[in-house]
Amino acid sequence: MGFMWGTRFWLRLIREIIGSVIDVSKRCLNGEIDPYIHVIDTVLEKPVPQIMLANSITYTPGTVTIDIDVEGKKLYVGTIFPRGRGDIIPLEPHVEGWLGR
Known part of the structure; x- marks a missing residue:
């Protein structure tokens, strides 16, 4: 079970990185940068x-x-524009399935 979640995690991470590269490039070229710091609650309990x-x-x-x-169980995250929680940590369910809570 952990192997499948690990595979899903890495595939999803690659997809998120590629999508973010495109999004950040567009925002930089268009001058749409509005830095923001988010405090994100996570369901993950263990340090790893x-x-x-x-x-x-x-x-x-x-x-x-x-x-x-x-x-x-909080993460402090800086972003180049305000985002929703789901946009910042879409990989949380994959990490939970792979490594546990």
């Missing part, structure tokens, strides 16, 4: 899944994980 999710956010262009509150 939280760090994996934080790294996947940072790998995606236009977002960077600034800090992780492991006990409070």
Whole structure:
């Protein structure tokens, strides 16, 4: 079961990176940059899944994980424009399925 979730995670991450490269390129060329810091609650309880999710956010262009509150289950994420929670951490279910909560 973990292997399938791991495969799904990596395939989805590649898709998110490619989509973000295109989106960030368009926003930079059009001058549509409005930096914003989000506080994101996560269902992940253990440090390793939280760090994996934080790294996947940072790998995606236009977002960077600034800090992780492991006990409070919060991620502090900087983006180049305001976004919804689902747009920032679409990989959370894949990380949960792969590494557990």
